[in-house]
Amino acid sequence: xxxxxxxxxxxxxxxxxxxxxxxxxxxxxxxxxxxxxxxxxxxxxxxxxxxxxxxxxxxxxxxxxxxxxxxxxxxxxxxxxxxxxxxxxxxxxxxxxxxxxxxxxxxxxxxxxxxxxxxxxxxxxxxxxxxxxxxxxxxxxxxxxxxxxxxxxxxxxxxxxxxxxxxxxxxxxxxxxxxxxxxxxxxxxxxxxxxxxxxxxxxxxxxxxxxxxxxxxxxxxxxxxxxxxxxxxxxxxxxxxxxxxxxxxxxxxxxxxxxxxxxxxxxxxxxxxxxxxxxxxxxxxxxxxxxxxxxxxxxxxxxxxxxxxxxxxxxxxxxxxxxxxxxxxxxxxxxxxxxxxxxxxxxxxxxxxxxxxxxxxxxxxxxxxxxxxxxxxxxxxxxxxxxxxxxxxxxxxxxxxxxxxxxxx
Numbered sequence: 001x002x003x004x005x006x007x008x009x010x011x012x013x014x015x016x017x018x019x020x021x022x023x024x025x026x027x028x029x030x031x032x033x034x035x036x037x038x039x040x041x042x043x044x045x046x047x048x049x050x051x052x053x054x055x056x057x058x059x060x061x062x063x064x065x066x067x068x069x070x071x072x073x074x075x076x077x078x079x080x081x082x083x084x085x086x087x088x089x090x091x092x093x094x095x096x097x098x099x100x101x102x103x104x105x106x107x108x109x110x111x112x113x114x115x116x117x118x119x120x121x122x123x124x125x126x127x128x129x130x131x132x133x134x135x136x137x138x139x140x141x142x143x144x145x146x147x148x149x150x151x152x153x154x155x156x157x158x159x160x161x162x163x164x165x166x167x168x169x170x171x172x173x174x175x176x177x178x179x180x181x182x183x184x185x186x187x188x189x190x191x192x193x194x195x196x197x198x199x200x201x202x203x204x205x206x207x208x209x210x211x212x213x214x215x216x217x218x219x220x221x222x223x224x225x226x227x228x229x230x231x232x233x234x235x236x237x238x239x240x241x242x243x244x245x246x247x248x249x250x251x252x253x254x255x256x257x258x259x260x261x262x263x264x265x266x267x268x269x270x271x272x273x274x275x276x277x278x279x280x281x282x283x284x285x286x287x288x289x290x291x292x293x294x295x296x297x298x299x300x301x302x303x304x305x306x307x308x309x310x311x312x313x314x315x316x317x318x319x320x321x322x323x324x325x326x327x328x329x330x331x332x333x334x335x336x337x338x339x340x341x342x343x344x345x346x347x348x349x350x351x352x353x354x355x356x357x358x359x360x361x362x363x364x365x366x367x368x369x370x371x372x373x374x375x376x377x378x379x380x381x382x383x384x385x386x387x388x389x390x391x392x393x394x395x396x397x398x399x400x401x402x403x404x405x406x407x408x409x
Contacts, residue, residue: 006031006112007143008103010129013048015168017118019157020145021055022164024116028143033059035106039095040066040188040246055166061106066188069098070245073324074189078288079233079343080336081296081308082316087266089285090319091190096125097324100132104140114141121147124271128322135325182209188249190262190282201267201277212253212281216260216354223352224259225359228287230295230347233340235288249284256283260354271321287356291347294358299343299366308339342366 007024011017011034024032034057036048045062052060073094084090103115115133119125126144133140151157161168181196191212197203207215229237235248243251256262262283270276296305311332318329345363349356372382402409 004028004030004113004141004143006033006110007114007116008033008035008107008110008112009116010099010103010118011036011048011052012118013045013051015157015161015166018051018055018166019151019160019164020116020118021052021057022166023145023149023151023160024143025056026164027149030113031059032057033061033106033110033112035061035063035103037099037102038062038064038066039069039098040250041186041191043186051167059110061102063102065098065102066246067244069095069188070249073098074249074285075234075245076333076337077319078285078292079340080315080332081289081293081312082319083289083312084316084320085266085268087264088268088280088320089190089264089282089289090316091187091280091282091285092125092185092192093128093320093322094189094324095187096128096322097132100129100325101136103129104133104137107137107140114143116143116145119144119146122270122272122274124320124322127271128324131322132325188246188253189285190280193279194276198277198279205265205279209279210263210281213257213262213283214260216263219258219260219353223350224255225348225350226255227346227348228291229345230292231344233292233296233337233343235291249288252284252287254283256287256351256356257281259351261351261356262286263354287349287351290356290358291349292343294347294361295345295363296343298361298369299345299363300339301368304339308336311335 007028007030009017009021009024009032011021013036021032021034024030032055034048034052036045038045049060049062077090077094082090084093103117106112107115117126117129119129121144126147130142130144133142151160158168160166182193182198183195185192193205193209198205226239228235229240234245236242238248238251253262262281262285264280264282265277266280267275267277296308300308315329315332315336318324318326318332323329342365344366345361347358348360350359351357370382372379
């Protein structure tokens with residue numbers, strides 16, 4: 001292990017990555033550079049600086065990546081209406097390629113020999129971090145302590161921390177601490193929960209687990225109406241106020257959370273092969289997906305929309321499995337972005353006790369909905385209904401031929 005002189009560690013300041021920091025120093029005898037990303041996780045990131053300094057770190061990077069994350073990753077993903085396995089809004093998955101990108105950049109800036117992360121050998125994040133890093137820096141060395149050490153239980157980790165003088169915060173979140181019975185990940189888009197009673201898919205999560213959203217039962221009794229403005233598939237304003245991408249997500253998270261929107265409880269298929277039960281809060285993302293499909297419904301051509309729907313599961317799977325920086329994702333993104341050229345207009349929504357309902361959509365310049373053609377009243381010759389007869393007979397030809405041959409289905 002002695003050939004590594006400097007390593008960049010993705011560092012949260014929490015117990016696990018603090019143990020990893022000391023373990024790297026002890027087992028590799030190397031200098032550790034820490035990188036802490038502010039992705040809008042609603043927790044102070046500056047305390048990570050003091051924690052790193054107390055562990056002997058000299059080079060400390062704490063970066064505010066909220067706007068880059070929202071603009072270049074989250075918004076790009078929502079243009080595609082991405083959902084993994086029809087439900088998961090990819091809140092954790094979409095953050096990993098940006099962290100990998102910055103890890104590699106800092107390694108180059110500081111002359112580090114390697115990068116390191118705190119993802120376990122059972123999860124998806126190890127794949128996402130490492131595929132991203134290798135795509136951006138093919139010869140980078142990656143150290144994944146969970147695949148190397150023998151600290152395989154919580155008790156062993158706590159013993160290691162105590163032995164090496166690493167502070168342990170045993171206060172609950174309600175007491176101002178960080179300890180939780182769940183494994184959690186948070187960023188601007190979502191917060192996730194795994195572990196504890198959630199390891200039984202049959203067990204309902206404790207209502208006290210949720211942090212960002214009210215229970216739908218406790219949400220306001222009066223509906224909340226809102227309007228989102230779109231330009232080229234991206235939200236640019238909420239209720240008439242222009243906002244940056246990160247501010248859009250923060251605003252929708254707040255409003256959605258107040259109205260009990262965005263809770264999800266699923267069992268998903270991890271890339272490494274196992275099934276995993278997780279709970280997620282994605283209030284802003286839930287609103288964004290519903291509204292984006294609504295504005296597309298009046299601005300996208302039918303076949304363009306259907307093609308997008310065919311490709312969306314593949315696009316979502318690429319993100320979930322860690323292939324954000326792959327040629328195929330970049331190709332799909334170019335197609336998606338081209339489709340958004342005319343996705344301009346506004347969507348009006350009604351939020352009520354956990355539900356998001358589209359109650360209006362319009363586009364002054366790019367609306368493909370023609371009321372003169374679609375009307376049930378007199379269309380004044382805009383559509384000749386007799387044309388449908390030939391259309392139907394041509395499309396029924398193969399069915400009629402099969403029936404004449406006596407084939408049954």
